[in-house]
Amino acid sequence: NIDPESLLPKLPSPEELKPFPTTCATVFRGHKGRVRSLSVDPSGVWLATGGDDGTVRVWELLTGRQLWSVKVSDEEAVNVVRWRPGKEAVVLAAASGDDIFLAVPPIVDPETEKASLELLDAGWGYAAPNPALSAADANKTTTPPQWIRPSSTLTEAGVCAVIPLKYVVKSISWHRRGDYFVTVCPGSSTPASVAISIHTVSKHLTQFPFRRRIKGGGPPQTAHFHPSKPILFVANQRTIRAYDLSRQLLVKILQPGARWISSFDIHPTSSTASGGDNVIIGSYDRRLLWHDVDLSARPYKTLRYHKKAIRAVKFHPGGRYPLFADASDDGSLQIFHGSVTGDMLSNASIVPLKVLKGHKITGELGVLDLDWHPREAWCVSAGADGTCRLWM
Amino acid sequence: MDSLSSAAASSQAVQRQVRVQLTSKQEDIALPENTGPILVPTGLRRYALSTLVNNLLGSDKPIPFEFLINGTFLRTSIDEYLTANGISAETTLEVEYVRALIPPLHIASFEHDDWVSSTDILSATSPAASWASSAVSQGQERILSGSYDGLLRVWDMSSQILAVSPAPAEGGHSASIKAAKFVTPNQIASAGLDRTVRLWKYVENDDGFSGKISPQLELFGHKSGINSLAVHAPLNRVLSASNDHTVGFWSTKKSDAPAAPEEALPSKASKSSKRRKLNPSVSTPQRGPLALFSGHTAPVSAAIFDAKDSTVGYSTSWDHTLRTWDLVTSALVDTRTTSHSLLSLEHLPEVHLLATGTSARHITLIDPRVSAATVAAMTLRGHTNAVVTLSRDPHSTYGLISGSHDGTCRIWDIRSTKTDKDGVVGESVYTISRKSLEEEGKADSKRVGGEGVKVFGVSWDKTVGIVSAGEDKRLQINRGEGVLPSKI
Ligand SMILES: [Mg+2]
Numbered sequence: 001n002i003d004p005e006s007l008l009p010k011l012p013s014p015e016e017l018k019p020f021p022t023t024c025a026t027v028f029r030g031h032k033g034r035v036r037s038l039s040v041d042p043s044g045v046w047l048a049t050g051g052d053d054g055t056v057r058v059w060e061l062l063t064g065r066q067l068w069s070v071k072v073s074d075e076e077a078v079n080v081v082r083w084r085p086g087k088e089a090v091v092l093a094a095a096s097g098d099d100i101f102l103a104v105p106p107i108v109d110p111e112t113e114k115a116s117l118e119l120l121d122a123g124w125g126y127a128a129p130n131p132a133l134s135a136a137d138a139n140k141t142t143t144p145p146q147w148i149r150p151s152s153t154l155t156e157a158g159v160c161a162v163i164p165l166k167y168v169v170k171s172i173s174w175h176r177r178g179d180y181f182v183t184v185c186p187g188s189s190t191p192a193s194v195a196i197s198i199h200t201v202s203k204h205l206t207q208f209p210f211r212r213r214i215k216g217g218g219p220p221q222t223a224h225f226h227p228s229k230p231i232l233f234v235a236n237q238r239t240i241r242a243y244d245l246s247r248q249l250l251v252k253i254l255q256p257g258a259r260w261i262s263s264f265d266i267h268p269t270s271s272t273a274s275g276g277d278n279v280i281i282g283s284y285d286r287r288l289l290w291h292d293v294d295l296s297a298r299p300y301k302t303l304r305y306h307k308k309a310i311r312a313v314k315f316h317p318g319g320r321y322p323l324f325a326d327a328s329d330d331g332s333l334q335i336f337h338g339s340v341t342g343d344m345l346s347n348a349s350i351v352p353l354k355v356l357k358g359h360k361i362t363g364e365l366g367v368l369d370l371d372w373h374p375r376e377a378w379c380v381s382a383g384a385d386g387t388c389r390l391w392m
Numbered sequence: 393m394d395s396l397s398s399a400a401a402s403s404q405a406v407q408r409q410v411r412v413q414l415t416s417k418q419e420d421i422a423l424p425e426n427t428g429p430i431l432v433p434t435g436l437r438r439y440a441l442s443t444l445v446n447n448l449l450g451s452d453k454p455i456p457f458e459f460l461i462n463g464t465f466l467r468t469s470i471d472e473y474l475t476a477n478g479i480s481a482e483t484t485l486e487v488e489y490v491r492a493l494i495p496p497l498h499i500a501s502f503e504h505d506d507w508v509s510s511t512d513i514l515s516a517t518s519p520a521a522s523w524a525s526s527a528v529s530q531g532q533e534r535i536l537s538g539s540y541d542g543l544l545r546v547w548d549m550s551s552q553i554l555a556v557s558p559a560p561a562e563g564g565h566s567a568s569i570k571a572a573k574f575v576t577p578n579q580i581a582s583a584g585l586d587r588t589v590r591l592w593k594y595v596e597n598d599d600g601f602s603g604k605i606s607p608q609l610e611l612f613g614h615k616s617g618i619n620s621l622a623v624h625a626p627l628n629r630v631l632s633a634s635n636d637h638t639v640g641f642w643s644t645k646k647s648d649a650p651a652a653p654e655e656a657l658p659s660k661a662s663k664s665s666k667r668r669k670l671n672p673s674v675s676t677p678q679r680g681p682l683a684l685f686s687g688h689t690a691p692v693s694a695a696i697f698d699a700k701d702s703t704v705g706y707s708t709s710w711d712h713t714l715r716t717w718d719l720v721t722s723a724l725v726d727t728r729t730t731s732h733s734l735l736s737l738e739h740l741p742e743v744h745l746l747a748t749g750t751s752a753r754h755i756t757l758i759d760p761r762v763s764a765a766t767v768a769a770m771t772l773r774g775h776t777n778a779v780v781t782l783s784r785d786p787h788s789t790y791g792l793i794s795g796s797h798d799g800t801c802r803i804w805d806i807r808s809t810k811t812d813k814d815g816v817v818g819e820s821v822y823t824i825s826r827k828s829l830e831e832e833g834k835a836d837s838k839r840v841g842g843e844g845v846k847v848f849g850v851s852w853d854k855t856v857g858i859v860s861a862g863e864d865k866r867l868q869i870n871r872g873e874g875v876l877p878s879k880i
Contacts, residue, residue: 019752023753024840025751026797062797063848358840376751392753392778
């Protein structure tokens with residue numbers, strides 16, 4: 001009679017898995033109303049945020065000092081902000097209402113500023129202006145938008161280009177090389193053919209790669225590129241599909257079993273695992289799911305720790321620390337250790353490490369977005385309470 | 393424990409005795425030479441020993457003393473100390489006594505319009521005065537502040553502003569200042585988010601109530617914001633720590649500074665200079681660095697000169713390392729890797745230690761001489777947020793003060809330690825909170841993330857005391873008046 005517990009591998013204690021964030025180190029206050037989105041820049045020095053007040057802001061990460069703010073909309077919330085990866089140029093993408101804004105915040109040295117402006121300016125005039133549209137053509141919603149120059153006020157503030165989509169953008173995700181990014185308009189009234197766009201910065205080119213609605217689960221919610229292969233992962237409410245873009249092929253379907261996916265993230269390439277083999281998914285029905293992509297279409301682990309919807313999930317980038325986190329409307333973030341091995345037969349070891357509390361639930365909403373520092377085991381969170389927080 | 397056994401226990405402790413040899417390194421509080429070992433009850437603690445020494449000295453006004461046995465402060469009864477260290481009561485204990493530090497009292501607060509990032513002191517006892525030929529006389533002390541509003545201010549001790557640095561259009565900083573130092577009584581160095589190191593001439597009018605800060609030299613080369621500066625007047629040298637991962641090495645003299653690198657200069661045509669309306673009416677000479685030391689792989693938080701050997705520099709970075717530089721050859725001499733982002737740095741030369749403040753809320757002491765793998769000699773614990781500024785105790789070779797984003801400054805004596813699972817751990821001797829919190833009636837409340845009260849800079853001078861700069865838009869001056877030991 002062997003105790004079955006004794007046969008299970010023993011999970012390490014959180015103490016052995018340091019470092020991970022435990023304490024609120026900085027509060028970022030300034031937004032009026034909810035902060036919807038935030039992103040730490042590739043240098044790890046600045047934090048960008050966007051919120052219901054229609055502003056995009058940049059802050060000094062360590063001190064919480066606001067360095068830059070631009071009001072991109074008088075009526076619409078800024079739903080998402082994402083820095084372009086790479087250090088040779090500094091570009092911030094933000095979406096408010098139907099528009100995507102590409103900006104070079106005035107925080108960089110003259111040389112980098114020049115490189116950033118050149119990067120964003122190179123595409124002017126590349127895409128031939130649309131030929132005069134016939135009445136019939138004008139009604140076709142699939143005509144890709146022309147990138148336009150922002151108003152003089154926005155230009156003055158540092159915004160360089162605007163992409164007017166006709167529907168509300170809620171998700172922006174850059175390709176690792178920084179030349180293109182994918183956006184998703186998840187509204188149920190958005191025609192399927194224009195809900196997902198891929199934007200090429202160097203050509204000022206916007207394309208709609210999907211003609212039809214992805215099956216089995218309502219409108220698309222969010223999308224990310226594979227960390228090393230030409231594959232795009234797209235989530236609708238219930239499934240995640242991976243497409244080989246060059247061959248126009250569906251290569252994988254993940255069925256997490258959640259009722260409504262809010263967000264997902266793809267495991268980065270680390271010293272022990274190649275990127276893209278594991279995916280974490282968060283759902284409005286309070287589930288956090290870990291998928292081993294090669295193992296099964298079903299989740300390897302389902303974690304139900306939160307009392308309210310999960311709004312964001314994210315792996316620590318770069319594979320330096322085996323950490324991931326989720327953010328919930330219950331006002332908390334939860335930090336996990338999740339290490340994967342290169343061994344096909346061994347599974348990830350997942351250990352809950354810490355619940356981070358501090359955001360106040362406001363109008364039934366809690367933590368709306370999270371991001372990790374590119375090098376440190378620090379994370380940041382955006383709250384419906386109007387604050388952002390740095391956790392160390 | 394009932395009263396009977398408690399009485400028995402204490403009488404037992406009283407009966408146990410140990411021979412102590414009391415010594416002091418300070419002449420003014422030394423016992424007569426013929427005072428030999430004294431037999432004392434082992435139940436005595438610091439307070440009783442302090443009373444005993446005062447009786448032996450025949451002091452009119454009792455002086456509070458602290459007691460050191462084998463280099464560590466006595467924090468228990470002698471009996472507990474003997475037991476904990478396995479020392480027999482038969483031995484004669486060598487006990488050194490020093491003046492206890494008196495809690496530093498709030499003297500004044502100087503209010504600013506914006507966050508205060510940095511501060512420095514000019515007094516007869518400050519480095520800038522000691523390097524200059526002209527002494528600073530009593531009552532003529534000055535305090536320098538650098539602010540997020542981009543301005544430098546020189547204050548006198550009665551909270552009057554004597555001079556403010558010019559606005560961007562008149563040759564001033566175009567963004568927040570992060571570091572400010574007196575080079576001499578007539579020269580100031582500053583740096584910040586506009587990526588420049590600037591040198592200023594500071595002259596006071598004869599009335600002593602006003603002065604002028606005028607631009608002397610603009611130093612270009614860093615590609616990102618500058619976090620801190622160190623100055624060395626006899627060498628005419630400045631070290632800067634930048635977010636661009638480099639340490640800058642600069643000359644304060646226009647004549648021996650190289651030309652400014654073209655790509656670092658703000659182009660008049662550039663979008664951001666137009667945006668920031670950078671058309672200064674004043675034309676200040678522009679120069680470049682003597683060298684930019686590369687090696688760090690993340691923002692550099694601090695760079696300092698070795699306090700005894702000015703051919704050696706040290707730097708700390710968010711890349712977790714402390715690096716030693718040969719300033720003559722610009723060579724990287726040594727790299728120590730720790731477990732955390734390092735955010736501040738100070739040298740304690742007499743004890744051969746470098747103190748570095750971390751993002752993990754503690755201070756690590758490292759002996760830079762040991763050529764083996766990283767040896768954290770000691771850890772100082774107590775802060776509840778990042779430790780971003782450090783300054784040596786001008787009175788004691790064992791002391792230092794730290795400033796943290798937790799909204800406090802803490803005074804440490806590296807002899808005040810205990811040993812736990814992490815090795816030798818120090819606890820702070822005193823904590824200085826922000827007066828601004830107290831004035832709001834929230835002295836005891838803890839601000840999450842140090843919101844509104846983060847400390848960004850601290851400077852400690854023998855004459856003026858402790859000056860700290862913070863998010864509360866204040867310089868705060870504290871002093872343990874008249875009771876600090878004159879020397880150790
Ligand atoms: Mg596997």
